[in-house]
Amino acid sequence: MSFFAYSAVDANGQMVKGTLESDDLDTASRDVVAKGLYLISIKATSSQLGWLHKTMASFQVKRMEVIEFAQSLAVMLKAGLPILTCLEDIIASTSNKALRSAIQDIRQKVEQGGSVSGALAAQGPIFPGTLKTLITVGEGTGRLDASLQEAADHLLRVQHLADAIKKALMYPAFAITTTLSALVFWLAFVLPKLTGTMTGMGVKLPALTRALISVSALFQAHWGTMLLALLLLPIAFYLLGKNKKARYYRDWAAIKIPIVRLIVYNKLLASFAEQFGILVAAGIAMDRLFDLLIPSLGNEYFAVRLLKAKENILNGSLISESLKEQEIFPNLVLRMISIGETSGTLDTQLRFLSGYYAKKLNDATESLGKLIEPLVMLVIGALFAVIIMGLMLPIYDLVSKMGK
Structure with a gap:
């Protein structure tokens, strides 16, 4: 199968561009026409460009x-x-x-x-x-x-969760961005003028102020590089996400870091229990069940652990014992799965776990803002303390000398 990029017009006269997979150019042309489109142009393209086009299209779909x-x-x-x-x-x-x-x-x-x-x-x-x-x-x-x-x-539950997280993070993100912008402005424009004036008056600058001057000089000399690095940071994280080993450690960190763990770990447990329960109720065999379940969780750390659990289960071990060996699930999950295995009510126990962790996730999301706010205030307070002390200490020294 090859990728083909096409341009066409739909029944409303609007231009439509897209990519599709097909055996050859003639088949691809027929496939475009079969969509009810009027084909304008079509040509072969690389699989990378086809994948990129579909990725860009995904950003356009809410x-x-x-x-x-x-x-x-x-x-x-x-x-x-x-x-x-x-x-x-x-x-x-x-x-x-x-x-x-x-x-x-x-x-x-x-x-x-x-x-x-x-x-x-x-x-x-x-x-x-x-x-x-x-x-x-x-x-x-x-x-x-x-x-x-x-x-x-x-x-829909995932969407409500995402909306709640965005709402909770809106104030901290605004506060930190505003403070950092003020700090950059102070370092780039205000501090150099003040220190020039104070040095000319013979004021001995304290260590904190000298350190800030060094930071200011570094920022002024390399602000373009710093800005470029900031813009490239999301791309770097994206490329790291393409590496399986990097994804493993990133996902491991996400379920270990405080506050972040509250959201990520509970979301994983709720998704695991919900989808595991659906697959069990549908009568899917264990080997096929894990093949469907693991990719849908979207966590490489969990994926590696669950693959090991799958091997043990297929070798005759109980589900609860195999999961316990991986040390990724709390005792409640292991206990309820064990009860479900012995009583033949595994899907029922998993539905209970799904509801329990979904509620726990909602509670954590609602309290997220309250958990982050003290940390934000601490960071903002520390930044302003550094700025004020760096400015006030030489001024205090100047006033003291004038008093003498």
């Missing part, structure tokens, strides 16, 4: 739009409508170009005999892993509508 897609498809399928009819109706009512193009591609692949899960997987990061996993389960169990509804509910 999480709520994906939730609406899953919710609408679940309702239509439950009403007994054919899958192709459902997708056609959703395409007609979707205003987002990137999402509409993706759904058109999904419809085309399904019409050609492909699975819905395979069609979603071909869209790259536009659709989250949880949705792909649950659709795979729904297709395997014949409960696609129920799996889509579960996916929509899960994604």
